[in-house]
Amino acid sequence: MTVTAPQGFRAAGVAAGLKSTGAPDVALVVNDGPDDAAAAVFTTNRFPAAPVLWSRQVLADHRLRAVVLNSGGANACTGPEGFADTHTTAEHVAAELGIGAVDVAVASTGLIGMRLPMDTLLAGVGAAVAVLSADGGPDAARAIMTTDSVPKTTVQTGNGWTIGGMAKGAGMLAPSLATMLVVLTTDAVVPADVLQPALRAATSVSVERVDSDGCLSTNDTVIVLANGASGVTPSAEEFTAALTAAATDLAMQLLADAEGSTKDIAITVRNAASVADAVTAGRACARNNLLKTALFGNDPNWGRVLAAIGTTDAAFEPDQVDVTINGVTVCRAGAIGDPREGVDLSGRAITIDVDLRAGGEQATIWTNDLSLAYVHENSAYST
């Protein structure tokens, strides 16, 4: 049921014609209250798309009644005209629903640098409003797909309340062309001053640590809506834990469906001097094309792990670092460890464990391999 699993939400997904394939491309999520608390995190890219600029603005008061999403065009790098298009879209949604445009967030995904065909989009919005339903979550989840092969959805159940969610994308809060869009809904009673830190905490250890190809989209958006329809007020800790579970569930689905990937790789950096150091070292591995191609080739090339973390400023001594790949400590004290022939990389799941012996902190970064299919898909996308 995705975003319509909690009480008091309706959703829809329709084919407006933005995609040449005729697949669904406009989604709408409506919060019927009673509360309208909302929070969001957005891409840190310095070329934020028009819908990101708009949504950031309307979320300043931490209240939302609706989110409209489209695939088939990112509306990024489209200048003032593109911003006007987003504004018009929000106004249209608001008019159809009898609410204010300032209560409508917009999210878009697709090719950068193209205007959206507004007649097509607005007609799609009207069609979506017409079929809004408390069973519409699955349709909405399908309408935001681009290169995704399956819809990504989650439901987490609290004590008398529920969190629902949908996502699209083949990456992270720094994904691929396949911008990551996530909408989370809950019928728990969660005031805005709890909701925003909860979302920040949930995303920081989930979607923000998925680094499929190191490329930060102009459109990434994660929005959570809380309507209090259940009447139940969970503790901040309880709610944050459930929201983190929902975001992590979606993140793992993004990872598993990353464009052209053949491996899901979890890189855990242990005994780091700080979480930041662990993230930095893990991310350096996740972004190292030589390591990613080696793993695609089932080659436990631990030298490329060291070469990657050797480019960072994380605290460690080169002759203290151990690397374990799928359970085999192939590198010990920065030098040759157990035979690499013992490492079985034939499955999809790969774990890389880097022990820095420099402190007590750790972090896991999730990534994919760099495959022939990745190159193929991303060289053929816009043409």
Place this chain on the structure above:
Amino acid sequence: MTVTAPQGFRAAGVAAGLKSTGAPDVALVVNDGPDDAAAAVFTTNRFPAAPVLWSRQVLADHRLRAVVLNSGGANACTGPEGFADTHTTAEHVAAELGIGAVDVAVASTGLIGMRLPMDTLLAGVGAAVAVLSADGGPDAARAIMTTDSVPKTTVQTGNGWTIGGMAKGAGMLAPSLATMLVVLTTDAVVPADVLQPALRAATSVSVERVDSDGCLSTNDTVIVLANGASGVTPSAEEFTAALTAAATDLAMQLLADAEGSTKDIAITVRNAASVADAVTAGRACARNNLLKTALFGNDPNWGRVLAAIGTTDAAFEPDQVDVTINGVTVCRAGAIGDPREGVDLSGRAITIDVDLRAGGEQATIWTNDLSLAYVHENSAYST
């Protein structure tokens, strides 16, 4: 004639058997004086290979008589035993030549994390000494090749003096598995206190700005030897300019031979607030897999250029940035410019011009596309 083009240098390249293919794999360059000035720059990777540790040490006095290089094994991440192997190699060269080991630099390239077969290597060193010749430059250039398809050499002629050089690698001072090794020689009279800044200046705008795949090797080494055999003392400016020309010539050859590449891409960032900003923005493009795959697919996807520089902290306003690809200004003021259909990407050479409108500095970064062949070669390398 490569490294033996200047007077007073001998070289050799032999097949010792380090490579299973039987191709040449040990090179030796000897400076017969009268001077023995030398300078070097090395990888900044924090896991420097044993030969890098050794050579950095022996170059502390800025004097060298010989450089021994091997392909077929990087001797990186091999611990104290690997360092002892490098030391033994230098001692062996020194004994054969009747000089001190402290006058012998060592450079290695190949797979990380494997000990070198020392009997094979030392026998090869002996064989190389036996065939040292003033015509040996081309043999030496061939013996340092790994995945290189052609040897890379250069000769620059001054007024009565000459610079010769050879290089291997498919990248930069941060290349691919194909570590970059460069040896430059000159018979100009160049004291060490001129030679080191000249080399630093030459490499900073040439090999250090080639960023083929963003991966920094553990073994990168650039060494220059100056023996004064010509008796001519060029000005520091004159010598630096010629050395820069030699390093740039080699850098462009590395770029053209990068593993699996189909495009040579020059990214020039203009009107930056600083050279550092221009380099940062250019490098972000050079390391963006989505942009690199798009260019492989002949797609002038300027949105990916903006998305890449949007991840940096370079000074610019998003609505001021222009992007010109192969002469067509496809992005103007951060938004849609001339039609992308006008861009012809069918050739190997691609120029991307980013105008930040934030100052008066500029820099060019050279890179390659991300091709199916890159993934294929690098997933199949060590297995």
